Amino acid sequence: MLEFVQTRDAMTLSLQLPQHLEAELSAEAARHGLTLPDYALQILATGSRPAKSELERKPRTGAELVEYWQREGLIGPAPAVNNAPEDARALREKAQNRRWAE
Structure with a gap:
């Protein structure tokens, strides 16, 4: 069942x-630190459920592991030294x- 009430500024x-x-x-809302209404609003606003956090989704292949390390800045080009x-x-x-x- 779906009910809604629309006002000038918002819709319930x-x-x-x-x-x-x-x-x-x-x-899922609890895992993301959100209340269920806030989580539902996020889903509606983005059109999809948020991706699992990096802590929940572990790399499954060597390529995914390397990609994770690069994203976290653990491997890759060294920062510029002036x-x-x-x-x-x-x-x-x-x-x-x-x-x-001591």
Whole structure:
């Protein structure tokens, strides 16, 4: 069943969901840190359910693993170094002045 009331600024939408669908959507909403109404609004606004988070979807192939590492900046081109000697000196000084936990 679908009911809606439209006003000038917004529309109220009431849905009667089967219990299994409500439970599934509620669980997905919780995983995304959203309430069920906010999650439903996100689905309606984007036209699809959000993709699973990277923590939920693990790479299944070597290519997917490499793609994940590249996306996370773990592999790939090194960041540009403007002044290598100065950067090395600053890094060395930082390491020398490090305070160790006692």
